[in-house]
Amino acid sequence: MSTFDLQLLKKEIEDELVNNILPFWMEHTVDKNFGGFYGYMTNDQEVNKEADKGCILNSRILWSYSKAFNQLKDPKYLEIADHAFDYLKNHFLDQEHGGIYWMLDYKGQPSEDRKHIYNQSFGIYGLTEYYMATKNKESLKLAIDLYQLIEKYAYDQENKGYLEAFTRDWKADEDLRLSGKDLNTAKSMNTHLHILEAYTNLYRVWKDEAFKEKLIELIDVTLEHIVSDQYQFKLFFDEEWNSKSDVISYGHDIEGSWLLHEAAEVVGDEQLIHKVEEVAIKMAKKVLEDGIDQDGSVMNELDGDHLDKDKVWWVQAEAVVGFFNAYQLTADQAYLDAVDQLWTFTKTYIIDQKSGEWFWKRDANLEIDSNMPKVDPWKCPYHNSRFCYEMIERINKVTS
Numbered sequence: 039m040s041t042f043d044l045q046l047l048k049k050e051i052e053d054e055l056v057n058n059i060l061p062f063w064m065e066h067t068v069d070k071n072f073g074g075f076y077g078y079m080t081n082d083q084e085v086n087k088e089a090d091k092g093c094i095l096n097s098r099i100l101w102s103y104s105k106a107f108n109q110l111k112d113p114k115y116l117e118i119a120d121h122a123f124d125y126l127k128n129h130f131l132d133q134e135h136g137g138i139y140w141m142l143d144y145k146g147q148p149s150e151d152r153k154h155i156y157n158q159s160f161g162i163y164g165l166t167e168y169y170m171a172t173k174n175k176e177s178l179k180l181a182i183d184l185y186q187l188i189e190k191y192a193y194d195q196e197n198k199g200y201l202e203a204f205t206r207d208w209k210a211d212e213d214l215r216l217s218g219k220d221l222n223t224a225k226s227m228n229t230h231l232h233i234l235e236a237y238t239n240l241y242r243v244w245k246d247e248a249f250k251e252k253l254i255e256l257i258d259v260t261l262e263h264i265v266s267d268q269y270q271f272k273l274f275f276d277e278e279w280n281s282k283s284d285v286i287s288y289g290h291d292i293e294g295s296w297l298l299h300e301a302a303e304v305v306g307d308e309q310l311i312h313k314v315e316e317v318a319i320k321m322a323k324k325v326l327e328d329g330i331d332q333d334g335s336v337m338n339e340l341d342g343d344h345l346d347k348d349k350v351w352w353v354q355a356e357a358v359v360g361f362f363n364a365y366q367l368t369a370d371q372a373y374l375d376a377v378d379q380l381w382t383f384t385k386t387y388i389i390d391q392k393s394g395e396w397f398w399k400r401d402a403n404l405e406i407d408s409n410m411p412k413v414d415p416w417k418c419p420y421h422n423s424r425f426c427y428e429m430i431e432r433i434n435k436v437t438s
Contacts, residue, residue: 047381048433054389055426060106062394063099063419064118072145074125075099079413081406083393090149091142092415093130093157096122100164102423104171109427116171123168123177126161131180135207137187141415151206155192156216156229158184162236169243181240188233189252197278198259199225200233217416223282225275227264231294234260238301250305257301257310260294261317269320286340288329289353292360295321296428299363315367322364325357326376333404334379335387347402352421354384359428366432396422 066085067075074096078089100122106115129146130138132153138161141150165181168174191208192200201224202214215222216229237253263279266272270291274282295318302314329336335349336357358380365373387400390412398410398417411417 043378044433044437047377048430050381050385051426051429055106055423055430056110058389058394059396059419059423059426060103060115063102064114066394067099067413068118068121069144073121074129074142074146075122076413077144077415078411080411081397081408083412085413088144090415091144091146093126093138093140093142094160095413095415095418096126096130097138097157097160097164098418098420100126101160101167102419104164104167105427106423107171108167109430119168119171122164123174126164127176127180130161132206136183137208138184139206148206152211152213153187153191153204153206153208154216154229155188155200155202155204156232158188159229159232159236163232163239166236166239166243178243182244185237185240185249194225194277198255199230199263199275199279201277202226202229221274221282223274224277225279227271227273227287227290227294230256230260230264231271231290231297234301235297238297238304241304253301254305254307254310257298257305257314260298261313265317265321269317269324284342286328288325288336288339289350289356291321291329292325292336292353293356295319295325296356296360296363299367319364319367322360322373326361326364326372329357330376330379334376334383335400336380338399348399349383349387349401349404350399351388351396351417354380354388355421355425358384359425359432362429362432366436395419 066079069076074091076085076087076089077091077095078086100119103115103118103122107119126138129142132139137153137158139148139151140154140157143149162181162184165177169178169181188200191204194201203211205211213222214224216226220226234256237256241250241253264271270286271294272281273285273287276282298314299318302311325336331337331347336353338346338348338350338353358377361373361376365377387404388396390397395412397406400406
């Protein structure tokens with residue numbers, strides 16, 4: 039893939055962002071009656087207007103359209119970000135105990151009021167990007183409030199890192215799982231990765247020294263406890279960081295490789311950047327060696343002897359960014375070739391060329407699972423829009 043090809047790739051990605059991903063959510067998901075966004079749409083584009091509304095979806099839409107405005111400067115994207123911000127502030131935010139609810143009913147009343155730290159983190163991620171778009175001081179204050187709640191209730195003073203989940207009034211919760219397929223453990227890779235992502239964005243706009251130290255500590259904790267000797271993420275832990283799972287998640291490994299590097303760059307410490315770069319390259323190399331199927335896609339996960347070859351939408355999106363980041367760090371053509379193959383696969387099999395947006399996944403035989411939705415609490419525009427924003431910025435950097 040030459041510099042000329044990179045320009046073509048950028049053009050295709052810009053087209054995907056502006057003519058498919060961003061219009062889809064604007065046209066199909068805005069709830070003009072009750073506010074926020076519809077919580078569920080089938081693969082065949084049937085909207086359930088009475089589905090519960092997840093805060094993850096709302097926060098990720100807030101991030102995606104704030105970033106769209108920041109990068110593309112079109113005010114129509116800011117309208118969607120405003121809509122998401124207003125709904126988060128007026129409905130998801132717990133005015134009594136602080137923090138944001140997990141789930142609301144379609145009318146905006148809490149249906150699941152637990153406080154999951156992963157969820158608070160995405161609140162920070164969306165609110166900080168919205169602050170960059172609007173300079174709305176309230177959004178920055180809300181983000182800092184969420185950060186302080188995480189530190190007050192979830193930070194493990196003894197072992198470092200963060201506990202998973204709490205009741206509405208911040209008491210210990212018996213069910214710590216993020217979703218039904220997760221283990222019920224005190225700590226997880228996933229929550230730490232997305233606290234890292236959120237804290238990175240918050241540090242971009244809030245250069246507080248004590249907060250900077252928390253971000254550096256989180257990078258160190260990730261390198262010490264979560265990245266294995268094989269340069270793959272361990273997924274679940276008890277409070278003392280004993281690993282409770284052997285599953286390898288290729289998508290999280292490649293996503294984590296570039297998010298860790300981004301965090302170190304935003305902190306700006308040269309020694310830390312150098313240390314993290316080495317780990318990021320080794321993580322990307324491991325996915326390149328073990329995680330790619332013959333068709334160029336990145337597979338889902340390895341559980342013991344069972345290799346799950348599903349090609350999940352978000353994994354392909356994050357892998358393009360992760361491999362391109364590795365190419366930027368190494369100039370190794372193998373990573374650029376992987377990007378090329380992944381984008382070809384994504385265009386051919388993951389993007390829904392007929393109805394818009396992206397399919398949830400293809401299985402090992404490249405069949406679509408029509409039971410998997412286009413929109414739900416986890417199916418959001420964040421992974422695929424972010425892939426576009428990142429690649430546009432990175433290609434501009436490489437080719438300028």
